[in-house]
Amino acid sequence: MIRFERVWKRFPERGDALKDLSFELASGEMAFLTGHSGAGKSTLLRLIGLMERPSRGQVLVNRMNLSDLPPRKIPHHRRQLGMIFQDHHLLPNRTVFENVALPLVVAGMTRKEIGKRVRAALDQVGLLRFERALPITLSGGEKQRVGIARAVVARPPVILADEPTGNLDPELSREIFALFERFHDVGVTLLIATHNIDIIERMPYRVMRLHDGRLEADSGGW
Amino acid sequence: MKKPLRSRARQQRSLSVRLDAWLGHHRDSALLTLQRLSKAPLAAAMTVAAMAVALLLPASLYVLTDNLKALGGYWEGSAAISVFLQPGIEETTAADLATQWQARSDITRAQVVSRAQGLKEFREYSGLGVALDQLTENPLPVVIAVNPAPQIISETQLTHLITGLEQITEVDFTRLDTEWARRLQALVKLLERALWLLSLALAAGVLLVVGNTIRLEIENQRDEIEVMHLVGATTGFIRRPFLYSGAWYGLLSGVAAWAMVWLAVVLMQIPADRLAESYQSVFHVRALGPLASVLLIGGGAALGILGSWIAVEHHLGTMRARR
Numbered sequence: 034m035i036r037f038e039r040v041w042k043r044f045p046e047r048g049d050a051l052k053d054l055s056f057e058l059a060s061g062e063m064a065f066l067t068g069h070s071g072a073g074k075s076t077l078l079r080l081i082g083l084m085e086r087p088s089r090g091q092v093l094v095n096r097m098n099l100s101d102l103p104p105r106k107i108p109h110h111r112r113q114l115g116m117i118f119q120d121h122h123l124l125p126n127r128t129v130f131e132n133v134a135l136p137l138v139v140a141g142m143t144r145k146e147i148g149k150r151v152r153a154a155l156d157q158v159g160l161l162r163f164e165r166a167l168p169i170t171l172s173g174g175e176k177q178r179v180g181i182a183r184a185v186v187a188r189p190p191v192i193l194a195d196e197p198t199g200n201l202d203p204e205l206s207r208e209i210f211a212l213f214e215r216f217h218d219v220g221v222t223l224l225i226a227t228h229n230i231d232i233i234e235r236m237p238y239r240v241m242r243l244h245d246g247r248l249e250a251d252s253g254g255w
Numbered sequence: 256m257k258k259p260l261r262s263r264a265r266q267q268r269s270l271s272v273r274l275d276a277w278l279g280h281h282r283d284s285a286l287l288t289l290q291r292l293s294k295a296p297l298a299a300a301m302t303v304a305a306m307a308v309a310l311l312l313p314a315s316l317y318v319l320t321d322n323l324k325a326l327g328g329y330w331e332g333s334a335a336i337s338v339f340l341q342p343g344i345e346e347t348t349a350a351d352l353a354t355q356w357q358a359r360s361d362i363t364r365a366q367v368v369s370r371a372q373g374l375k376e377f378r379e380y381s382g383l384g385v386a387l388d389q390l391t392e393n394p395l396p397v398v399i400a401v402n403p404a405p406q407i408i409s410e411t412q413l414t415h416l417i418t419g420l421e422q423i424t425e426v427d428f429t430r431l432d433t434e435w436a437r438r439l440q441a442l443v444k445l446l447e448r449a450l451w452l453l454s455l456a457l458a459a460g461v462l463l464v465v466g467n468t469i470r471l472e473i474e475n476q477r478d479e480i481e482v483m484h485l486v487g488a489t490t491g492f493i494r495r496p497f498l499y500s501g502a503w504y505g506l507l508s509g510v511a512a513w514a515m516v517w518l519a520v521v522l523m524q525i526p527a528d529r530l531a532e533s534y535q536s537v538f539h540v541r542a543l544g545p546l547a548s549v550l551l552i553g554g555g556a557a558l559g560i561l562g563s564w565i566a567v568e569h570h571l572g573t574m575r576a577r578r
Contacts, residue, residue: 082485084485105489105490108484108487108488108489108490108492109487110487111484111485111486111487112486112487116485116486122478122481122482122485123482124478124479124482135482135483135486136486136487138280139483139486139487139488139489139492140487141273141276141277141280142272142276143272143275143276143279144279183486
């Protein structure tokens with residue numbers, strides 16, 4: 034589903050963030066991405082979402098070479114990805130419902146369909162009763178779950194999460210990971226960058242460790 | 256993954272669904288931006304006022320030239336023709352001619368100015384009083400002052416009337432003072448040229464004002480735009496609300512400028528009435544016609560959209576570059 038072929042990413046101000054990175058993530062696979070801060074986890078995810086372009090090498094998503102993708106097609110590419118961020122990127126002046134609905138609105142769905150899907154997604158993360166609330170009234174864990182609902186509402190085949198539990202206590206973190214497992218169960222491909230070693234070590238999934246932009250250890254794959 | 260083959264019916268359905276959603280987003284953008292405007296009425300009013308003033312200047316200059324044109328035509332039509340009769344024609348003959356002419360459909364009034372009266376007026380206006388006293392007899396011919404009928408408006412009609420009068424045997428020559436009318440015409444032409452140049456400069460001003468306002472809106476919604484990008488919004492989708500914002504500013508300022516012009520016309524009507532009264536006639540100050548009104552308001556909206564488009568293109572571009 035996701036394939037990196039000898040990918041390098043160089044930033045003019047801080048040198049090589051990724052060095053000669055190659056790996057493949059199968060469709061429906063769930064994997065964790067670990068490593069110290071600045072090891073290149075976020076950069077890797079940003080390359081998949083085309084917020085960055087590789088300096089060398091190729092990134093393929095769903096057999097599509099992203100270097101062949103013209104800029105005007107980027108929005109359509111991103112609609113296949115559900116992206117979750119540490120600081121959740123919610124819009125403070127929109128309700129929980131409107132935040133979650135955003136990917137469907139930009140994809141041009143009708144109101145009726147949007148209502149159904151948003152409620153289903155909120156139900157999945159257990160926040161249906163907060164539909165009309167503004168994000169500021171929610172706790173950190175709740176906000177993150179709204180972010181997850183937004184990422185999955187359009188039912189994308191791939192979910193990318195960048196430190197989704199970075200600001201949460203262990204209890205809430207476990208809840209979030211349990212949610213991810215549920216998406217894994219229905220066949221979604223997940224790549225989750227995290228520091229939460231305690232939790233992921235107890236889970237039976239592939240772990241890829243980055244160190245200074247290189248893949249230092251990989252518990253699975255090819 | 257291969258996409259499953261879709262049936263034609265499903266494709267059509269999906270097209271109509273997408274069109275529906277697209278129209279829905281247009282409606283939502285229009286309403287949302289109007290709502291935002293009403294939430295910060297003072298800031299919006301300032302922008303609208305600045306744009307309205309910029310639109311008002313060419314609009315009022317247009318009304319001015321339009322009225323000058325109307326006035327020119329109006330006065331030209333009612334210009335008096337002085338018909339000088341051959342020397343030696345007596346005033347009784349002149350009176351007969353005047354009565355005859357007054358019956359014509361192209362003449363409203365024909366009045367004999369007697370030789371004595373002519374001399375008196377000449378003495379008063381020329382300042383040659385003492386010199387004229389030296390004359391033993393009155394050298395002036397009899398004059399008939401002719402007012403053309405109101406339907407004689409164009410220059411060709413007027414010329415036709417004059418040449419007709421000059422062919423009458425008793426008539427020596429005629430004089431029509433149209434010099435001022437020609438000058439007025441030249442002035443109107445000059446004003447029209449100025450109007451175009453001013454319109455161009457002020458249109459650029461309107462673009463700058465709306466562009467700057469939209470730039471601030473983009474800055475305020477930086478985070479929102481970022482998130483929109485991340486969830487797969489196209490540039491067109493992100494641009495749309497800003498274009499509506501610009502359209503509202505333009506539309507409102509067009510309407511405001513129109514209202515101000517209308518108010519000015521109403522205020523001008525009172526002194527215009529008084530002026531016309533002193534000429535024993537009626538003159539209606541012309542307001543903006545339907546076409547000019549549509550042009551003003553529609554032009555305002557179009558400038559709003561254009562200014563907003565330029566701002567969005569520029570600032571979304573720099574946002575992308577910074578990321």
